[in-house]
Amino acid sequence: MGEPVDGTAPDEGGIDWRRVEDVELTPILEASLDAFYELGYHGTTVREVARRVGVTVPALYYHHDSKEGLLIALLELSTADVLARAHAADADGGDDPVRRLANVIEAIVLRMTGRARLASLEGEMRYLSDENRQRYRAVRKGIEEVVLRIVQDGTASGDFDVDDPAETTRALLGMCQSIPRWYHAEGTLSPEEVAAKYVAISMKTVGARTK
Amino acid sequence: MGEPVDGTAPDEGGIDWRRVEDVELTPILEASLDAFYELGYHGTTVREVARRVGVTVPALYYHHDSKEGLLIALLELSTADVLARAHAADADGGDDPVRRLANVIEAIVLRMTGRARLASLEGEMRYLSDENRQRYRAVRKGIEEVVLRIVQDGTASGDFDVDDPAETTRALLGMCQSIPRWYHAEGTLSPEEVAAKYVAISMKTVGARTK
Incomplete structure (x- = not known):
């Protein structure tokens, strides 16, 4: 009764996290x-x-x-966009840590390859005032928390084999964040191909049980 | 006869790759x-x-x-230093891919944590002229080649379980290169502790056979 239900998996807030439309x-x-x-x-x-x-x-x-106001506005928009996609991708994976992690890595990598210019702004973060840097770090921490929770859940359920969930989470995000450094320079791969490769590598990194 | 031989493992050109003295x-x-x-x-x-x-x-x-001459000189010195350490660490691992990779990751991470300011210059690379950027990329490619060769050797010998050696190599370097982004901000770990963690994570990422 009421609203039509389509056949796609539910996602949080109706965000299509696989579609990288411009922020x-x-x-x-x-x-x-x-x-x-x-x-x-x-x-x-x-x-x-x-x-x-x-x-x-x-x-x-x-x-x-101020000029700093412009930078912080861009950084916050960019990070908020990644965070919203990560949440949607996570929710889309239901209660399966393997699917949740695969989705979130896919969402982040698609974003890194699709909006490399915005993603590369991160490097300018060190020019922010202490106050703004702390504020921005808090938002960015949200992305880390999404991934960390999945890594912890998967480790607890035995789906993953991870010694240090916090450091493994940083390593996973680090490999994704480095993509803009080489993607435009050497990229003959589509964003989807890059995403698929990083999902596979991430699965190895967390020692995901092969199903 | 002749020179005294100490008990330490041989390394290339006498570089002590574990010691991060200033460049x-x-x-x-x-x-x-x-x-x-x-x-x-x-x-x-x-x-x-x-x-x-x-x-x-x-x-x-x-x-x-020129100002660009200063930047390229710093980038080249920095990269050449990492490359020399990576070669020495690789040679120190003999013909065991597991030890070789562990050594090289340790060498790179020690460098990233010890000289974070120099390491973070990488981000300025995009301001180089095309010619200088190409030249610099060629040097940096040398580091990628050291790691790639180990990943390929380990995959061939069955010590590693890797689907895509080239992409896995980039992922490994990406996680190491991201360390300066958070190390000073949140670092309560010593460089040696960070290195040990990244060695362990790298072993998972290449699916190293547990010995």
Whole structure:
């Protein structure tokens, strides 16, 4: 009764975590992303961003109170997007740790290959003020927690064979985060192919029981 | 007869790959590293580097022909150091792929934790000119080749169980390269402890046969 039910697996908040549509950015943030990527954070001026968008500097300051405000806004949007996808992918795996981990790794890798420019902003994080860096780290910690919980669940259920869940989680995220470093340079693989390879490697890394 | 032989395992060129002494940098390169780290590549001027060293700008240009020359010199020194350590660690493992891989991962992780500032320069690589980027990539490829050869040897000998040696190699290096992102922030572990953990995780990732 009521709403139609389609045949796909349920996911949290209706996010299609396999589809990497662009994160929606305002024109100001889009221009900031371009500028940070091309010129680096320190090489970018608020004036340069305003010029690219075609607004005055005061108009830009009306929306964002500083250059650091632009960087933190981009980092938070980016991380929140990954976090939402990771949650949806996790939920989609039901109570099977193997499927949950495979889904989450797939979601993260698709995001890394699909939005490499946004993903590579991470490196600029060290320029944030202490306060903003702590705030951003807390959001990013959320992604780590999703993966950690799966690794712990799988270890407890005997599906995985892991000695150190926390460090293994960081290693898994580290391998995914490094993808933008080489993907555009040497990439002859599609995002889906890269994702499938990293799912397979992750399964080895957690010593997943072959079913 | 002749030279005394000590009890330690032989290593290539006498490099003690477990000892992370500082890479020797000239005062100009040391100042450049500080400036790039604090201000970013684009935020750094040759004038600023000269000021930190206490030399004139023309004196600096006598040694390095541009700001990009400073960055490439640092990147090449850093990568050459990792490569030399990786070769020595590999040779130290004799013909046992398990020991060879454990040694090389240990050497790389010790380097990442011990010289995190130099290691984090990697992120500035995208600002290099095409020619310099290609040149630098070739050196870095050497490190990838050391690990790849071990993964291939171990797979051939049945010591490892790996589906895709090339991608697994990139994943292993990716997890090591990500260490500087969190090591200083959250590190309560010693470099040796981090190295031991990453060796264990790497063994899982290549499905090393337990001996």
